[in-house]
Every structure is written in structure tokens, then in C-alpha cells.
Amino acid sequence: GENVEQHPSTLSVQEGDSAVIKCTYSDSASNYFPWYKQELGKRPQLIIDIRSNVGEKKDQRIAVTLNKTAKHFSLHITETQPEDSAVYFCAAKGRYGNKLVFGAGTILRVKS
Amino acid sequence: DAMVIQNPRYQVTQFGKPVTLSCSQTLNHNVMYWYQQKSSQAPKLLFHYYDKDFNNEADTPDNFQSRRPNTSFCFLDIRSPGLGDAAMYLCATSRDLTYEQYFGPGTRLTVT
Numbered sequence: 001g002e003n004v005e006q007h008p009s010t011l012s013v014q015e016g017d018s019a020v021i022k023c024t025y026s027d028s029a030s031n032y033f034p035w036y037k038q039e040l041g042k043r044p045q046l047i048i049d050i051r052s053n054v055g056e057k058k059d060q061r062i063a064v065t066l067n068k069t070a071k072h073f074s075l076h077i078t079e080t081q082p083e084d085s086a087v088y089f090c091a092a093k094g095r096y097g098n099k100l101v102f103g104a105g106t107i108l109r110v111k112s
Numbered sequence: 113d114a115m116v117i118q119n120p121r122y123q124v125t126q127f128g129k130p131v132t133l134s135c136s137q138t139l140n141h142n143v144m145y146w147y148q149q150k151s152s153q154a155p156k157l158l159f160h161y162y163d164k165d166f167n168n169e170a171d172t173p174d175n176f177q178s179r180r181p182n183t184s185f186c187f188l189d190i191r192s193p194g195l196g197d198a199a200m201y202l203c204a205t206s207r208d209l210t211y212e213q214y215f216g217p218g219t220r221l222t223v224t
Contacts, residue, residue, distance in 0.1 A: 032210065034212060034213075036215075042217065042218075043202065043215040043216060043217050043218055044155065044202070044215045045215070046212055046213070046214070049212055089154055089155075093210075099145075099157045099160070099169070100157070100213065102154035102155055103154065104153070104154055105152070105153070105154055
């Protein structure tokens with residue numbers, strides 16, 4: 001089955017700097033890769049996603065890149081703000097599978 | 113405006129006392145999921161319904177059951193809660209299996 005590894009487990013950045021979180025997946029048939037942001041005690045919220053027919057997707061300060069050959073995808077947050085502080089989860093979904101497999105999560109702290 | 117609603121938000125039950133958690137959606141999505149999320153961990157899929165078809169994850173304990181009486185509602189029944197079942201329970205929906213998942217606010221279950 002699919003296995004998703006996420007790094008780093010914690011990340012501290014200064015306000016205004018960029019943050020990058022990386023995930024690798026094992027199932028080459030996976031074709032959908034969402035990123036969720038979860039603030040303390042709140043629901044995971046989808047912030048961006050990418051499908052395997054696209055290499056990069058951007059939404060304002062957030063971008064996701066996908067390297068199918070290497071089976072890894074990354075979340076990039078530019079001009080970080082204190083409100084970006086949260087836990088970020090990557091996930092992958094196989095073409096023939098029904099479920100999202102989540103990474104272990106990254107605690108992002110943006111210091112002002 | 114709430115699209116995925118979970119009740120109650122906090123539930124306290126006694127060891128071994130059956131408990132039911134509720135999820136409803138206004139999105140008319142075909143798929144409804146139940147996840148268990150323990151502190152500092154990623155959400156773990158318990159099962160999902162595609163319309164009326166129930167799909168259980170292989171490692172979901174028999175103690176956990178689910179019902180979906182109609183498109184809008186889905187219930188999670190824990191027949192005999194143990195201390196290890198204390199967690200946040202998240203409901204999610206998606207239009208179809210290939211579409212993005214939207215999470216409800218969760219029910220935090222405490223077992224005393």
C-alpha cells in the first residue's frame with residue numbers, strides 16, 4: 001500500500017522568510033496530492049492540491065511542486081506570517097485506491 | 113454556512129459505555145469518511161461510505177461501527193469505548209472518490 005513520509009517534523013522560520021515542507025510517496029500510481037493546514041483544536045483545511053498531470057500549482061503565497069519521477073512533492077510558503085503557524089499534513093491518493101494516506105505532519109512556527 | 117457539521121463537539125463517555133457521534137453535510141456529497149486523530153498524529157481513516165456502500169479499513173477495530181441512513185447523515189458508533197479510544201473524531205466528505213475531501217470540525221471524545 002501507499003506510504004507517505006513527511007519532513008521536517010518541526011520547522012521554525014522568521015516572519016517574512018519562506019518555508020518548505022517535503023513529502024515522498026511510495027506508490028507510483030498515486031495521482032492526487034493535497035496539503036492540509038490544521039490549527040490547534042480545529043479541522044484540517046485543504047489549502048492546495050495537485051494532480052499528477054501537473055508539475056506545479058500556485059495560489060498566492062502558497063505553491064506545491066510535484067516530481068513524479070522522484071515520487072516527491074513539496075509545499076512552499078513565501079513571505080510567512082504568524083498566522084501561518086499550524087500543523088501541515090501532506091497526503092497522497094492512489095489511482096485505484098479509495099483513501100488518502102497522510103504524512104505524519106509538520107509543525108510550522110513563524111516567529112515575529 | 114457550515115457544510116460539514118459534527119455533533120457534539122465534545123463528548124465524555126465512561127469506559128465501556130456505548131457512544132454515538134454524528135456527522136451531517138449540506139454538500140450532497142456521495143462519500144462520507146470517518147477519521148480518528150490522536151494528539152500530534154495524522155488523521156487515520158476508519159471507514160467510508162460511497163453512497164450506501166460501506167468500506168471498512170482492514171485495521172479498524174470491530175468496536176467501531178458506522179451507519180449512513182441517508183445522503184446527509186453518517187454516524188460513528190463505538191460499542192465499548194476504551195481509554196485508548198479517546199481522540200478527535202473527524203468526519204469528511206467528498207463529491208466522489210477522486211475529489212477533494214472537506215473535514216468537519218471534529219468531536220473530541222474523552223473516555224473516563
